[in-house]
Amino acid sequence: MTVMNISALSVILGEPLFEDLNLTISKGDRIGLVAANGCGKTTLLECLSGTFDPTHGEIVRARGLLVGFVPQNVPDHAYALTIYDWVLNALPAEQAAFESWRVDVVLGDLGVPYDLQQLPLSALSGGWQRTALLAAAWIREPGLLLLDEPTNHLDLQRIGLLQEWLSALPRDVPVVITSHDRAFLDATTNRTLFLRPERSRVFSLPYTAARAALDEADGADQRRFANDLNKAQQLRRQAAKLKNIGINSGSDLLVTKTKQLNDRAAQIEAAARPAHSDRSAGEIRLSNSGTHAKALVTLEDVPVQTPDGRLLYKTGQKWILPGDRIVLLGANGTGKTQLVRMIQQSLDGGGGPVKCAPSVVSAYSDQHLSQFSDDDTPMTVVTGQFDIGDQRARGVLAGAGLKIQMQDTRVGALSGGQRARLALLVLRLINPNFYLLDEPTNHLDIEGQEALEDELVAHSVSCLLVSHDRSFLRNVGNRFWQIKGKRLEEVDSPEPFLAGEMNGA
Numbered sequence: 001m002t003v004m005n006i007s008a009l010s011v012i013l014g015e016p017l018f019e020d021l022n023l024t025i026s027k028g029d030r031i032g033l034v035a036a037n038g039c040g041k042t043t044l045l046e047c048l049s050g051t052f053d054p055t056h057g058e059i060v061r062a063r064g065l066l067v068g069f070v071p072q073n074v075p076d077h078a079y080a081l082t083i084y085d086w087v088l089n090a091l092p093a094e095q096a097a098f099e100s101w102r103v104d105v106v107l108g109d110l111g112v113p114y115d116l117q118q119l120p121l122s123a124l125s126g127g128w129q130r131t132a133l134l135a136a137a138w139i140r141e142p143g144l145l146l147l148d149e150p151t152n153h154l155d156l157q158r159i160g161l162l163q164e165w166l167s168a169l170p171r172d173v174p175v176v177i178t179s180h181d182r183a184f185l186d187a188t189t190n191r192t193l194f195l196r197p198e199r200s201r202v203f204s205l206p207y208t209a210a211r212a213a214l215d216e217a218d219g220a221d222q223r224r225f226a227n228d229l230n231k232a233q234q235l236r237r238q239a240a241k242l243k244n245i246g247i248n249s250g251s252d253l254l255v256t257k258t259k260q261l262n263d264r265a266a267q268i269e270a271a272a273r274p275a276h277s278d279r280s281a282g283e284i285r286l287s288n289s290g291t292h293a294k295a296l297v298t299l300e301d302v303p304v305q306t307p308d309g310r311l312l313y314k315t316g317q318k319w320i321l322p323g324d325r326i327v328l329l330g331a332n333g334t335g336k337t338q339l340v341r342m343i344q345q346s347l348d349g350g351g352g353p354v355k356c357a358p359s360v361v362s363a364y365s366d367q368h369l370s371q372f373s374d375d376d377t378p379m380t381v382v383t384g385q386f387d388i389g390d391q392r393a394r395g396v397l398a399g400a401g402l403k404i405q406m407q408d409t410r411v412g413a414l415s416g417g418q419r420a421r422l423a424l425l426v427l428r429l430i431n432p433n434f435y436l437l438d439e440p441t442n443h444l445d446i447e448g449q450e451a452l453e454d455e456l457v458a459h460s461v462s463c464l465l466v467s468h469d470r471s472f473l474r475n476v477g478n479r480f481w482q483i484k485g486k487r488l489e490e491v492d493s494p495e496p497f498l499a500g501e502m503n504g505a
Contacts, residue, residue, distance in 0.1 A: 001027050003065055003144055003174060004048065009057030011043050016197045018044065021057070023193060023202060025144065029174040030166075032189035032207050037417035037445040040195055041178040045069065045146045048176065068142030070133045072149050079122040083112060083132045086121060090136035106135045109168075111161050126153030134162075145169075147177045151184050152442070155332040156468050160502035163187050180446050182207055183470040228268050235265040283399050284424055284451040288459040291433045293357035295319045296462055297343055302353045304335045304342065304488075312338065315488040318481070320434075325456060326464045327473045329497045330483030336466045337366070339488075340436050343464065347434075363432035365423045367439030367466075374412025378402050378422055381411065386429050400425040416443030424452065435463035441472050470498055 002024055009021040017040030025031065035041050046052035047059065049069035061067075078086050087103045088096050095102075107117055110131050121129050130153060137145065151159050159181070166175065166188050179185050185192070185207035192210035194201045201217065203210040239261035297320040304312045312335035320326060328336045346354035347362040365371065372381060382393045397407050400421045402414075411419060420443040427435065435456075441449045453475045456463065467473045473494060482491045491497070 001062075001172075003027060003062045005060045006048075007058045007060070009044075009047065009059065010055050011040060011047065011052075012055045013043075018195055018200060019056075019198050021195070021200050023200075025174050025176065027172040027174055029176075029191055030189045031174070031176045032185040032192045032210075033176055033178045033195060034185070034192060034207065034446065035195035036447050037415065037443075039197070042072065042148055044195060045148050045176065045178065048144075049146055062143070065144060066140060066142045067144045067146065068137035068140060069146045070130075070137045070148060070150060072152065074121060074129050074133065078132075080120055082118050082120055083107065083124070083128070083135070084117040086132050087135045087139055090139050102139055103135075106139045110135055110165060127155065127158050130154065131158070143173065145173060145175045147175065147179075149178055149180070151179055151181045154468070156470075156498065156501035157331065159184060159468065163502070180441070180444065180449060181469060181471075182446060182449075228271070232265040232268040235261045235268070239265070283401070284421065284448055284455060285428055286424070286435075286452075286455040286459055286461055287428050287431050288461050289361055289431045289433045291322060291357065291359045291361075293322070293359050295321055296324075296357050296360050296434050297464075298355040300353070300355065302342070304339050306335075306338070311486070313483055313486045313488055315339070318488065318490070320462065320464060322433075322462050323460045324462055324479050325476050326479045326481055327477035327494060328464060328466050328481050328483075329491070329494055331501065334483045336483065337438055340364075340438050340464060340466060341366075344436050347436075360434050361430065361432045362434045362436060363427040363430045364436040365427060365438065365440060367442055369419050369423050371423070371426075372411045372419065374410060376411045377409060378407045378411065378414075381422065381426065382429070385426065388429070396425060396429070397422075417445060417448070420444050421448065433462060435461055435465070437463055437465040437467075439466055439468065441467060441469045 004025040006021060006023040006025075009023075010019040011017045012019070021044075033041050033044065043052060046069075047054050049067050051069070081089070084103055084107070087106060088100055091099065091102065112128070112131060112135070116124065116128060121132055124132070130150060134147070134150065150162060154162065163184065169175070175188075177185070177189060187206075189206045190204065192203050192205060192207050194203075194210070194214055201214055203213045205213060239258045242261065243258040299315040299318040301317060302315045304315065306312060328339065330336045342352060343354050343356075344362065344364045346352045347356050347360060347364075376384075378397050379390070379393060382388070382397060383390060386393075388396070394404065394407060398404065402418060402422060406414065406418065411422070414422070420440075424440070440452060444452065449469070449472055453472060455461070456476050465473075465476070477494065480491050480494050480497075482489055482494075482497055
């Protein structure tokens, strides 16, 4: 049964985000919505929820359909409320007065501990804030659920719980999910919509299989376009030959035939449509200046502690060698970021128990991109750190996806994807031979993630990284360190850890 029908939908904001989109959402659908940053995913969800009016087209909803929309960001007025009150307030007043038990059920299903339920959203992590938004949308029992980047800020265990929660929903409730987490899309969806400025495509497959089908369809389009152009050229060559013969012989019939061939070629050329070409959100490139050091970093059973001095674990004797792409595995709160920061402080000349080769040139980016001030602009970030001149600075910023009009905008006003690309550009300009990357795929779209993966592998980059993105760490890592209790151990594969985290073990 169809719950929503989208016909010829278009949104044009200066330039088209998407045009002539047709989509039917039926009971049982689990639709993954995929597009590059800034290409209209959130806008489409807002259209479906009724909070944004499209430029053209029609959305027909089933009679009485209630839509639950979980946005990316917490509304400003919500921060002062506790999770419990925020979810309770989502109910109609008359229902909230007599059915407050619904809040306990929903929060229990989503695994929110009682003590957290009584804290204001402002005091909670981004992951718990997103859980509160989800609970508030679901408590009204919508007939269609829209999720905008639901895995942002979630650790692996919370992602696993979310996957389980989605699989336990009534099968007749359709869900539309935007996400850059490829493994999550594969686990939770059965259809995939690739949103494009024109000719968006839908496949009745989860992401990875749908991506292969998309590549095949785009390849067929490219071959068809090339064949059409070749056919038109052949017709024009035939027309040119007939024209010469007709002129020399004075044959009106051949002149007429020449015109017919040229008209036919023009029709084919007008109807020929080139294959889709993605509008890139910006180029991601890394550099690797190289080093002759045998070991970049040496850890001699280094103690890793909390800021107040509590021991988390000891590293044992470990080395980071040129070409190592080491993924640091551990549950949230076990001290992954502390080790990354400790190594960076030693590389910055801060001393400490970590030994670093003198030739190491490091590049560090934290998961919150706190190396930037909100009041900086991309231009001041680049020209303040590197002696490259204004003209080249504007060129490299444009290449990274930060157009001229963005380059003098406050960093705090940029999107998460734009800030992430700025951070990766700064890392490249440092020209390092060792990278420290704490959740580098936060805010990057799938195109950006894949580009970053390719750069890390193709340049044999040496790095220590932390990531909750299963596809990314599997594709990049060639060594794995896992925090087990009070020790840091090298493991052969991340799979046992990932399976344990996803199952809540």
